[in-house]
Amino acid sequence: MSIEYEEQLAGSLVDSFPKDFGYGVENMDMMQEDLENSPSADSKPRILLMGLRRSGKSSIQKVVFHKMSPNETLFLESTNKIYKDDISGSSFVNFHIWDFPGQVDFFDPTFDYEMIFRGTGALIFVIDAQDDYVEALGRLHLTVSRAFRVNPEINFEVFIHKVDGLSDDHKIETQRDIHQRANDDLADASLEKLHLSFYLTSIYDHSIFEAFSKVVQKLIPQLPTLENLLNIFISCIFVNIFKIYIATDSSPVDMQSYELCCDMIDVVIDVSCIYGLKDDSNSNAYDKESLAIIKLNNTTVLYLKEVTKFLALVCILREESFERKGLIDYNFHCFRKAIHEVFEVSSSTQRTGAAVHSSHPSSSGNGLARLKSTALNGTPRSLV
Ligand SMILES: Nc1nc2c(ncn2[C@@H]2O[C@H](COP(=O)(O)OP(=O)(O)OP(=O)(O)O)[C@@H](O)[C@H]2O)c(=O)[nH]1
Numbered sequence: 001m002s003i004e005y006e007e008q009l010a011g012s013l014v015d016s017f018p019k020d021f022g023y024g025v026e027n028m029d030m031m032q033e034d035l036e037n038s039p040s041a042d043s044k045p046r047i048l049l050m051g052l053r054r055s056g057k058s059s060i061q062k063v064v065f066h067k068m069s070p071n072e073t074l075f076l077e078s079t080n081k082i083y084k085d086d087i088s089g090s091s092f093v094n095f096h097i098w099d100f101p102g103q104v105d106f107f108d109p110t111f112d113y114e115m116i117f118r119g120t121g122a123l124i125f126v127i128d129a130q131d132d133y134v135e136a137l138g139r140l141h142l143t144v145s146r147a148f149r150v151n152p153e154i155n156f157e158v159f160i161h162k163v164d165g166l167s168d169d170h171k172i173e174t175q176r177d178i179h180q181r182a183n184d185d186l187a188d189a190s191l192e193k194l195h196l197s198f199y200l201t202s203i204y205d206h207s208i209f210e211a212f213s214k215v216v217q218k219l220i221p222q223l224p225t226l227e228n229l230l231n232i233f234i235s236c237i238f239v240n241i242f243k244i245y246i247a248t249d250s251s252p253v254d255m256q257s258y259e260l261c262c263d264m265i266d267v268v269i270d271v272s273c274i275y276g277l278k279d280d281s282n283s284n285a286y287d288k289e290s291l292a293i294i295k296l297n298n299t300t301v302l303y304l305k306e307v308t309k310f311l312a313l314v315c316i317l318r319e320e321s322f323e324r325k326g327l328i329d330y331n332f333h334c335f336r337k338a339i340h341e342v343f344e345v346s347s348s349t350q351r352t353g354a355a356v357h358s359s360h361p362s363s364s365g366n367g368l369a370r371l372k373s374t375a376l377n378g379t380p381r382s383l384v
Pocket residue numbers: 051052053054055056057058059060070072073074075076077078079080100101102103161162163164165201202203204
């Protein structure tokens with residue numbers, strides 16, 4: 001895939017991607033001013049990407065949110081600015097990502113780290129598993145303990161990264177060792193309440209998308225409502241155009257199904273971008289008409305349909321269930337309506353400044369109650 005095509009693709013999908021927006025290390029004051037003045041600063045959760053130099057932070061951001069192919073990250077230059085990405089990935093998932101250069105002295109007294117941590121939803125600390133990680137563990141401890149003291153609500157996520165270069169045994173041993181040492185350091189500092197979540201990640205497979213999905217899901221207050229909706233509807237995955245799954249039904253997500261769903265999104269969006277876009281810049285590669293059905297050779301069917309501007313529902317159905325397509329379409333229609341209702345409630349609550357609490361879907365209106373009865377009357381529920 002050419003770089004021009006990728007840029008065109010990213011540009012056509014995401015309106016608010018100020019790609020080259022960044023602050024030089026020398027421009028910390030400017031960044032701070034922006035933090036204070038930005039109207040969206042309070043409403044959108046912030047995700048910080050931190051870690052030592054060359055640990056893979058920028059690569060993660062580029063691969064997940066800019067559709068860069070993993071091989072191209074070999075040519076990424078070292079970041080010497082803090083990059084801020086405004087991700088408007090779905091009605092539910094809007095956040096800022098701050099990619100910190102490895103060499104920034106984050107605890108420079110002229111730099112107000114309290115302000116940064118106060119508005120942060122998740123702090124992702126990236127550790128290069130192919131390198132000696134002793135220094136990284138020291139830095140991790142320093143960073144999370146400072147952040148926790150300022151804002152104990154932050155979700156602390158540790159990406160044990162670049163595990164593609166490790167054997168399966170080595171991966172497990174590395175995770176165990178990092179887990180043990182990081183938690184020992186916290187116990188020594190009497191910070192047992194600080195919880196770290198660990199993920200094995202690589203940009204060369206879907207593990208980075210899966211890990212990011214889990215990080216993002218923790219920031220979605222409507223998640224239990226979405227899960228309920230999916231449970232009563234069908235076995236499926238609800239993903240956005242970045243292949244981050246927002247919610248699934250309650251059966252555990254197996255990697256193979258998730259990878260299939262991701263590939264389906266790639267096919268639909270890539271083909272639409274290459275062959276579907278008209279010359280006028282107003283047309284979108286992904287819109288209300290976006291729909292794809294692929295029959296697999298194991299008697300299952302992949303079914304993708306647009307839900308909102310950035311969200312799609314991808315279902316894996318048994319072939320015989322798919323014969324009742326009218327019922328599936330009707331259920332989908334109800335599901336889509338329910339999602340829009342949840343979104344409307346959430347945006348109006350956000351406007352009034354109140355917190356959004358999840359509730360059982362049947363309490364959210366007639367559309368949802370109808371969905372429940374329809375679903376129970378004949379929707380296939382099994383996953384591959
Ligand atoms: N094998 C492997 N290499 C990776 C992975 N992720 C990133 N890399 C490589 O790691 C190198 C450094 O990646 P960057 O994304 O520039 O690292 P960074 O943390 O942003 O570095 P600074 O900007 O210096 O802070 C690049 O050559 C990437 O190709 C991965 O999952 N596996």
